[in-house]
Amino acid sequence: xxxxxxxxxxxxxxxxxxxxxxxxxxxxxxxxxxxxxxxxxxxxxxxxxxxxxxxxxxxxxxxxxxxxxxxxxxxxxxxxxxxxxxxxxxxxxxxxxxxxxxxxxxxxxxxxxxxxxxxxxxxxxxxxxxxxxxxxxxxxxxxxxxxxxxxxxxxxxxxxxxxxxxxxxxxxxxxxxxxxxxxxxxxxxxxxxxxxxxxxxxxxxxxxxxxxxxxxxxxxxxxxxxx
Amino acid sequence: xxxxxxxxxxxxxxxxxxxxxxxxxxxxxxxxxxxxxxxxxxxxxxxxxxxxxxxxxxxxxxxxxxxxxxxxxxxxxxxxxxxxxxxxxxxxxxxxxxxxxxxxxxxxxxxxxxxxxxxxxxxxxxxxxxxxxxxxxxxxxxxxxxxxxxxxxxxxxxxxxxxxxxxxxxxxxxxxxxxxxxxxxxxxxxxxxxxxxxxxxxxxxxxxxxxxxxxxxxxxxxxxxxx
Amino acid sequence: xxxxxxxxxxxxxxxxxxxxxxxxxxxxxxxxxxxxxxxxxxxxxxxxxxxxxxxxxxxxxxxxxxxxxxxxxxxxxxxxxxxxxxxxxxxxxxxxxxxxxxxxxxxxxxxxxxxxxxxxxxxxxxxxxxxxxxxxxxxxxxxxxxxxxxxxxxxxxxxxxxxxxxxxxxxxxxxxxxxxxxxxxxxxxxxxxxxxxxxxxxxxxxxxxxxxxxxxxxxxxxxxxxx
Amino acid sequence: xxxxxxxxxxxxxxxxxxxxxxxxxxxxxxxxxxxxxxxxxxxxxxxxxxxxxxxxxxxxxxxxxxxxxxxxxxxxxxxxxxxxxxxxxxxxxxxxxxxxxxxxxxxxxxxxxxxxxxxxxxxxxxxxxxxxxxxxxxxxxxxxxxxxxxxxxxxxxxxxxxxxxxxxxxxxxxxxxxxxxxxxxxxxxxxxxxxxxxxxxxxxxxxxxxxxxxxxxxxxxxxxxxx
Ligand SMILES: [Ca+2]
Ligand SMILES: [Ca+2]
Ligand SMILES: [Ca+2]
Ligand SMILES: [Ca+2]
Numbered sequence: 052x053x054x055x056x057x058x059x060x061x062x063x064x065x066x067x068x069x070x071x072x073x074x075x076x077x078x079x080x081x082x083x084x085x086x087x088x089x090x091x092x093x094x095x096x097x098x099x100x101x102x103x104x105x106x107x108x109x110x111x112x113x114x115x116x117x118x119x120x121x122x123x124x125x126x127x128x129x130x131x132x133x134x135x136x137x138x139x140x141x142x143x144x145x146x147x148x149x150x151x152x153x154x155x156x157x158x159x160x161x162x163x164x165x166x167x168x169x170x171x172x173x174x175x176x177x178x179x180x181x182x183x184x185x186x187x188x189x190x191x192x193x194x195x196x197x198x199x200x201x202x203x204x205x206x207x208x209x210x211x212x213x214x215x216x217x218x219x220x221x222x223x224x225x226x227x228x229x230x231x232x233x234x235x236x237x238x239x240x241x242x243x244x245x246x247x248x249x250x251x252x253x254x255x256x257x258x259x260x261x262x263x264x265x266x267x268x269x270x271x272x273x274x275x276x277x278x
Numbered sequence: 279x280x281x282x283x284x285x286x287x288x289x290x291x292x293x294x295x296x297x298x299x300x301x302x303x304x305x306x307x308x309x310x311x312x313x314x315x316x317x318x319x320x321x322x323x324x325x326x327x328x329x330x331x332x333x334x335x336x337x338x339x340x341x342x343x344x345x346x347x348x349x350x351x352x353x354x355x356x357x358x359x360x361x362x363x364x365x366x367x368x369x370x371x372x373x374x375x376x377x378x379x380x381x382x383x384x385x386x387x388x389x390x391x392x393x394x395x396x397x398x399x400x401x402x403x404x405x406x407x408x409x410x411x412x413x414x415x416x417x418x419x420x421x422x423x424x425x426x427x428x429x430x431x432x433x434x435x436x437x438x439x440x441x442x443x444x445x446x447x448x449x450x451x452x453x454x455x456x457x458x459x460x461x462x463x464x465x466x467x468x469x470x471x472x473x474x475x476x477x478x479x480x481x482x483x484x485x486x487x488x489x490x491x492x493x494x495x496x497x498x499x500x501x502x503x504x505x
Numbered sequence: 506x507x508x509x510x511x512x513x514x515x516x517x518x519x520x521x522x523x524x525x526x527x528x529x530x531x532x533x534x535x536x537x538x539x540x541x542x543x544x545x546x547x548x549x550x551x552x553x554x555x556x557x558x559x560x561x562x563x564x565x566x567x568x569x570x571x572x573x574x575x576x577x578x579x580x581x582x583x584x585x586x587x588x589x590x591x592x593x594x595x596x597x598x599x600x601x602x603x604x605x606x607x608x609x610x611x612x613x614x615x616x617x618x619x620x621x622x623x624x625x626x627x628x629x630x631x632x633x634x635x636x637x638x639x640x641x642x643x644x645x646x647x648x649x650x651x652x653x654x655x656x657x658x659x660x661x662x663x664x665x666x667x668x669x670x671x672x673x674x675x676x677x678x679x680x681x682x683x684x685x686x687x688x689x690x691x692x693x694x695x696x697x698x699x700x701x702x703x704x705x706x707x708x709x710x711x712x713x714x715x716x717x718x719x720x721x722x723x724x725x726x727x728x729x730x731x732x
Numbered sequence: 733x734x735x736x737x738x739x740x741x742x743x744x745x746x747x748x749x750x751x752x753x754x755x756x757x758x759x760x761x762x763x764x765x766x767x768x769x770x771x772x773x774x775x776x777x778x779x780x781x782x783x784x785x786x787x788x789x790x791x792x793x794x795x796x797x798x799x800x801x802x803x804x805x806x807x808x809x810x811x812x813x814x815x816x817x818x819x820x821x822x823x824x825x826x827x828x829x830x831x832x833x834x835x836x837x838x839x840x841x842x843x844x845x846x847x848x849x850x851x852x853x854x855x856x857x858x859x860x861x862x863x864x865x866x867x868x869x870x871x872x873x874x875x876x877x878x879x880x881x882x883x884x885x886x887x888x889x890x891x892x893x894x895x896x897x898x899x900x901x902x903x904x905x906x907x908x909x910x911x912x913x914x915x916x917x918x919x920x921x922x923x924x925x926x927x928x929x930x931x932x933x934x935x936x937x938x939x940x941x942x943x944x945x946x947x948x949x950x951x952x953x954x955x956x957x958x959x
Contacts, residue, residue, distance in 0.1 A: 321772070321777065322774070322776065401843065406840075410841060417785075417788055420792040421788055421792040423792070424795065435889070436791045436888065436889070439787060440788045444765075446773065446777050446780055446784070447764075447765040447768045447781055451771070495741070495750065495753075497741075
């Protein structure tokens with residue numbers, strides 16, 4: 052590769068394109084693997100798949116965009132001062148496009164449109180669902196805000212296992228989405244929109260709360276000082 | 279944030295408030311996720327949830343208070359010289375309040391009061407239950423005493439997996455509490471007190487033994503010398 | 506050991522012999538353990554065995570040859586500039602010999618020739634199978650291309666868990682081979698060749714795509730610059 | 733603690749006593765937790781318990797004795813030049829005493845003498861059992877020989893997951909002992925000696941082969957040079 056092309060790709064604009072495509076690719080793989088595991092997997096296997104596939108993508112693409120794969124993560128990191136506005140917009144577009152493409156590939160492979168959409172257990176009200184999704188996402192993004200700077204060696208595994216933990220607790224209650232893009236892809240392809248707003252409201256509130264809580268209260272005073 | 283507020287929060291008093299609230303938040307999440315996983319999870323999923331949620335909270339809040347989430351841990355670290363008296367008292371208050379709040383949120387979400395209380399298998403006498411809880415907690419706190427200083431990169435995962443290991447061995451025998459606060463929250467909300475003293479006596483003896491054993495016998499001579 | 510023998514073993518030729526034998530040993534253990542776990546294990550246990558045995562071998566032999574254990578990995582790293590042609594040829598020979606020996610030992614131990622061959626679910630066409638295997642291997646080798654340089658501490662576990670993740674998603678769909686050698690060993694010993702080409706075409710395309718994608722687009726600009 | 737007592741404990745003789753007691757304690761916990769998990773656990777839970785309890789003890793006591801917990805490990809490290817004769821003898825005595833004590837405590841708690849002894853599946857001949865145990869232990873000790881020096885951060889988890897991997901593959905075939913002490917404790921307490929020699933012959937051959945193979949062939953030339 053000529054240094055000219057590498058130079059273009061490592062310019063500010065090039066980094067933005069690389070970042071958006073990394074988010075698209077990563078979120079597509081997340082939806083393909085995670086929702087794909089629902090076809091034959093038990094709840095524990097689904098939990099591990101959703102968690103570990105995030106570990107995979109953070110390990111392979113974390114250096115490009117931070118590998119958020121989730122608009123709630125991007126929002127939380129924006130409010131925590133760890134990502135810029137322009138990047139955030141590009142990443143979120145990539146996440147939604149990727150989630151739809153991932154769900155589309157799964158639909159083609161499996162020849163079905165029932166693609167593991169997120170939904171509420173009969174015992175869970177939409178309000179309770181929002182509370183659960185808010186708390187799940189709050190914990191996830193509180194982990195992300197601290198671990199990426201304080202323990203980068205473990206960050207991909209810690210983040211992945213946090214997603215797995217959320218599923219182990221709540222997969223049968225709220226579907227443990229924590230992620231509007233993950234919920235949007237299968238909803239669009241399968242045209243299943245029941246309680247869909249739960250998976251936007253809860254994760255975005257949880258992500259925003261986590262970013263602000265980490266920034267202004269549980270900040271890590273041993274690391275860089277923002278604000 | 280003005281540096282004035284940050285300055286207040288990083289003063290000795292501010293650190294105490296932050297620490298107490300971190301223990302409250304972390305123990306609340308521990309009880310919510312761990313006990314919540316009992317509703318639909320099999321024993322293996324419950325073991326992983328209780329273990330990994332501790333990894334999550336230690337990763338996100340360990341820098342604030344050490345993230346004990348457990349009075350037996352605080353006692354063990356007090357005897358090992360890793361925490362001061364005033365902090366210990368504040369943390370333990372936070373832990374019990376957090377456990378009750380976590381159990382209360384779970385009760386509200388699930389609309390039930392059966393919240394995964396700890397209890398003994400019919401084949402286990404209370405004395406055997408105390409022995410099991412003592413040994414489980416002894417191992418947990420022996421891990422904590424050494425790993426936080428000798429291997430901070432791995433500490434949250436190692437501690438979380440130690441809790442999971444205790445559950446994998448003993449969840450069907452003693453309920454594998456290792457933690458008076460984790461047992462207290464569901465007991466209070468559900469008003470279930472059978473054999474409850476087992477989960478105070480065993481963990482506190484185990485925690486104290488581990489702290490003293492590490493300090494005076496199995497100390498890590500390559501690290502800081504207390505005593 | 507005289508320094509003469511050690512000197513021979515650490516010469517360029519000696520390193521080649523050591524590397525080829527490491528690949529043979531490692532791939533043999535991979536097939537023996539992974540395919541052996543199919544005899545009594547459920548899908549989750551099989552997924553963990555195939556993943557974690559790669560962690561074991563990368564931990565014990567990674568310093569010798571990189572511990573590819575997979576011709577698709579060797580191809581991907583060749584195109585990413587992380588392995589030389591001569592080494593690649595020797596490693597791939599070692600991988601195929603090792604896979605056959607591992608399957609042969611398993612056949613002798615179990616006194617059966619049904620050795621966990623890879624095959625397609627009835628709902629999966631050969632074309633869809635190739636797509637799945639291509640994507641699985643693309644993700645695996647994208648992880649390997651980045652993690653070995655950027656996070657060597659975690660590399661064996663991250664790579665192993667990536668293989669486990671691929672199995673958790675796709676073991677019931679395509680058999681989640683990701684590896685022509687792993688598929689070849691049991692196929693030869695059991696003489697089962699149905700859809701066998703899927704496990705050469707998919708992994709080799711996926712490996713090549715990953716190596717080129719990492720080299721020319723998702724390269725890690727904080728690390729060494731190839732090209 | 734007066735520096736006099738600490739001084740005695742850190743003398744050569746004191747380190748020997750500390751090491752022997754660490755091996756006794758660690759092997760007792762290994763047998764108690766591992767064999768205890770068999771009472772109610774499925775095969776996957778047993779595999780994780782035996783693996784992760786070794787991670788626990790290596791994390792908490794590795795700095796004292798290396799935390800072998802297994803005569804085959806001590807033999808392998810002796811042949812690899814990583815432990816001295818006198819220490820090896822003391823450690824092995826501690827391991828056998830600990831295994832018997834651990835099995836005895838379990839027998840008392842459970843009020844039974846059926847304590848998860850290791851045994852062969854009906855389809856496995858004693859010779860095949862020895863082959864399996866030899867290979868399992870060879871892999872385990874090849875991991876230990878390399879990881880303790882090359883990647884100490886990950887060593888406890890990597891070693892524990894290697895033990896879990898051996899169980900996932902072979903628990904239904906040979907019982908996946910890899911450890912004469914682990915097999916001896918339950919055999920003595922339960923007086924069950926069928927095929928017991930398999931668990932001495934296999935692990936000791938595997939351990940010796942691994943130590944010699946690592947020392948003279950698959951040595952890590954980037955690390956210290958023994959021989
Ligand atoms: Ca379709
Ligand atoms: Ca209620
Ligand atoms: Ca499992
Ligand atoms: Ca045969």
